[in-house]
Amino acid sequence: MAAKNAFYAQSGGVTAVLNASAAGVIETARKHKSKIGKVYAGRNGIIGALTEDLIDTGRESAAAIAALKTTPAGAFGSARYKLKSFEKDRSQYERLIEVFRAHDIGYFFYNGGNDSADTCLKVSQLSQTLGYPLVAVHVPKTVDNDLAVTDCCPGFGSVAKYVATSIREAGFDVASMSKTSTRVFVMEVMGRHAGWITAACGLAAEKQGDAPQILLFPEIQFDEEMFLARVREVVERDGYCAIAVSEGLRNREGKFLSETGLKDAFGHSQLGGSGEIIARLVKDRLKYKYHWALADYLQRAARHIASKVDVEQSYRLGAEAVKLAIAGRNAVMPVIERISNKPYRWRIGVAKLADVANKEKMMPRDFITEDGFHITAKCRAYISPLIQGEAPPPYRNGLPDYVKLRNASVPKRLPEFKV
């Protein structure tokens, strides 16, 4: 069989190590030129495929592709865009095939989370449904760590390292200030449905008195009185209290705090993120001076403090996806299988996309302490290996030297298509 071209796209929220997977895909494809011709990337994800807006990664130097390993976010642009089902909008799938045929694309690599695994599954079925020969492989990615089958998700380890480091550092700060000033520090972190990132903050607390003393998980209904009692207890014991709170914290009715707010002293609804709400609650009810932080994109883009394990796994999963594709394995996703915790050892496995698509891996209840305010030893044993090792980027002029690719367009061959 003659070499076919490959299409690669990034999907959904980006991470500190998503581009490491891209480097894994492209560098490995370059080593198998008898099987894979060009690697075209979708400009802004799957939208690039639909609009025939393809980037010729062959125009990038080996150094530029290697630099992707140390560059955060999505070098080709990502997209929050979910294909409708084949039954609801057949035309989108026909368009994909049309573009793939026009550019001799035989391999489809989709780098994303739950939703994109589902999209990849649908695309993988096109050989059967529309008679176009295509091998589709999904490359896992999500800071939320909520993909099924795989032991962990690329992107999570680096966010975990960032948030645990940040709350440790802020904890040292507030502990220094607590005698005359700030006593309570609140940091809001990502993870609307699953508390993996909140849990990662807990790694920073290795013994009593360490920050963070309290974690507020999306899995645990927020109980105002129990929370306030705990804050007071911690401040009286340690002199200060550092709290990590999930953006997805919910009240007793199961509603997001960020949507319902809390009443202030005058009975007015106070909106804002969960971090702000929790901080104000502490001030209103306990009168402690507080500070709060919202890491937002900083946490998932923080390539400067990425986990070495995470970078290695991300790259490897991209590389393995190419090997699977060359072997003709359609509708699969390479995954991380954990062999042991101490020492941490892992290997690559293979999951069927049907077992991954649209599933969500929640935190086990026994990863959270009985009182709901911290992580258990079991949780620590699971997350800790994922933040090991440093993989700093190169620096130039005192700042991380991240690459911006040329992203040269592949000439279009088809009429326009509106998405």
Next chain:
Amino acid sequence: MAAKNAFYAQSGGVTAVLNASAAGVIETARKHKSKIGKVYAGRNGIIGALTEDLIDTGRESAAAIAALKTTPAGAFGSARYKLKSFEKDRSQYERLIEVFRAHDIGYFFYNGGNDSADTCLKVSQLSQTLGYPLVAVHVPKTVDNDLAVTDCCPGFGSVAKYVATSIREAGFDVASMSKTSTRVFVMEVMGRHAGWITAACGLAAEKQGDAPQILLFPEIQFDEEMFLARVREVVERDGYCAIAVSEGLRNREGKFLSETGLKDAFGHSQLGGSGEIIARLVKDRLKYKYHWALADYLQRAARHIASKVDVEQSYRLGAEAVKLAIAGRNAVMPVIERISNKPYRWRIGVAKLADVANKEKMMPRDFITEDGFHITAKCRAYISPLIQGEAPPPYRNGLPDYVKLRNASVPKRLPEFKV
């Protein structure tokens, strides 16, 4: 003269490198045992002196003191506490002398910003006013970079490196997402009165299209319409816009935005920090999807990405303070003198405390572009040297391994004193 003991205290908001100055003081004192006996640190700053709550740093190992160079915040506790003037509360000063005399303290090292320089100056005058022989030396420290005489302030370079790195990383993120999702990213940074930290964010933008495209300084009155026009222009040009905003942004009446808020679509006052207000304004008026971050303590505690230059200067200033004290130089502060920008060269100078106390160094107007939205080449040339070099802490279990000292108390010899 027989060796006298020294008192060292940390004052005001802590930094990523304040403890490096402490290490400079303690290690240098340990090398001059014929002049300086013990180094006692105030537990929680000057409050420790008033309450005779002294820490015997001699009980810390050489390794523990060396580890201060890589540990953020204030290892002995800091304090936001300003002594009243000698005339208004003579008893506090008499108490200080009483404690110093009880513990044979002949050297006073005070590590802080403007306010503490003033306190240090008052203490330096005690030999004259109360007849107690004491040499008082101030060690500069402030992330705000607003101390007079010195070319720069320890702590600023590291915050600068952190905020510039963070907005660069978040800029890569939002650029990736902008086709289908977030278009505008806002990061609020510290610096209520001076825009040094806001300016530092600008270092990340080296050419057109780089983040951050807009900086909002406390020095420039906020003009809503001009700002919105600029955001729209940037989004249309670059596809996204990253904005760094000072917590101290002010409206045309000179009031803090964070205190006055802006009206929302229903005419209600929306409170919150300037970052949140700016983000909401962009959404309400331009309908762009936005994200915003509040780095808060994360920025000043981020020892993991401290500037090497900053760490070296901080240590050196602590060391030089001891040398000045031994030489009998009362009422002074070692400062950084810049010799050249390229290559960056600096040396230690000496300022009189009277020239430093209660003064505030503002950003020159020609450090800000004429339109008020970015930094000039002159500003870049000034700040850039201060963020050069990396000085990563040791890591353990995947996280920065920061030291917590034993902080053993010196037995009290005096009756209690209430502050």
